[in-house]
Amino acid sequence: MAYRRALTDGSLPAAEAPGCLSALRLMVADRDAPGRLVPKALEAGVAGCREEVRTAHPGGGRPVHVLEQSLPRDVRDLRRGIRQRTIYQHTVRSGLTTLAYIERVTTEGAEVRTLAEVAGRIIVFDGDLAFVPFSDEPHRALRIQHPALVRFLARHFDEAWARAVPVRPERVPLRTPVVTSDPQRTILQAVVGGETDESIARRLGMSRRSVAEHVRRISERLGSNSRAQLGCLIATSGLLSGLLEA
Known part of the structure; x- marks a missing residue:
């Protein structure tokens, strides 16, 4: 064939x-x-979806052309009764293009939440088909139909969903206390663990400059003179036991 x-x-x-x-x-x-x-098996999966699609996207805001391609399809599927749940990282809340897309699809009934970190890209259609990235090659995905693996990915998504913060663009300011504190907490934990600014930025979908600014501010606050000393001061200061104020 x-x-x-x-x-x-x-x-x-x-x-x-x-x-x-x-x-x-x-x-x-x-x-x-x-x-x-x-x-393009992914398109076939979208067309064949009967009840629900779960998606998780790591990194920051999505490219404009991707959102433009996705919007008509997503609206069409929502209008035919498909439930859509999407998890992004907190950093999309400061991206006007992605927020505009989120506002449009949530108006149609989609549900969107964010986390400080998203482990990897996942798409699950109903309970019988899933896609995950194929190695590091762009625009390629591994199609999964094994029932046990699909159930595992669906449960992984649902657990992340339970911890995520809802996005309601029409009600929530771009910078909420929850969004501010969660990335900062993650940055502090990463500094204690010895990670570099570049590594932290990559994990959180932030710019290296933003991470460096967070680190600089806490260094001044604690009176640190070195990265090693900063990690020690954070670990013993009690900052990680509560929320760090902006």
Whole structure:
């Protein structure tokens, strides 16, 4: 079959692909190779979703072009009764583009929450299909249908969801006390653990400059003269036992 060959080879000449594959969104144009089509199982998963889709996105705000592509599809699915739950990192709350997208989809019934850290990208359709990143290659994902693995990923998402903070753009200011304290607590814990600013920034989806500013402020507050001393002072100061004020 043409689709099986496309899955094996990675792409297929457009002239050799039956029209039904494109009509069903099983094959889409390859942006890097004009005239060829690539299999897009993710689109098929979206189209076949019956009840709920769970998604988790690490990092900060999502690119504009990705949100523009996602919005019509997400609104369409919400209007056909699909429940959508999404977890982002707290840093999206300061991104106007992502907040505008969130406001639009939550108006349609989507539910969005944020955490200080999101371990990895996950998409789970209903309880029988999931996608996770395929190694470090961009725009490629591993399709998972094994029932036990899908259930595991769904439970992992639900546990993170229970700890996450709801986003309500029309009611919540861009910077809430919860959002301010949670990343700061994580930064302090990372400093105690010996992590660098670059490593912390990568984990939290923040800029290195923002992390460095947090560290500078707490260093001045505690009177630290070195990174090693700062870690020790944080650990013994009691700051981690309560919320750090902005």
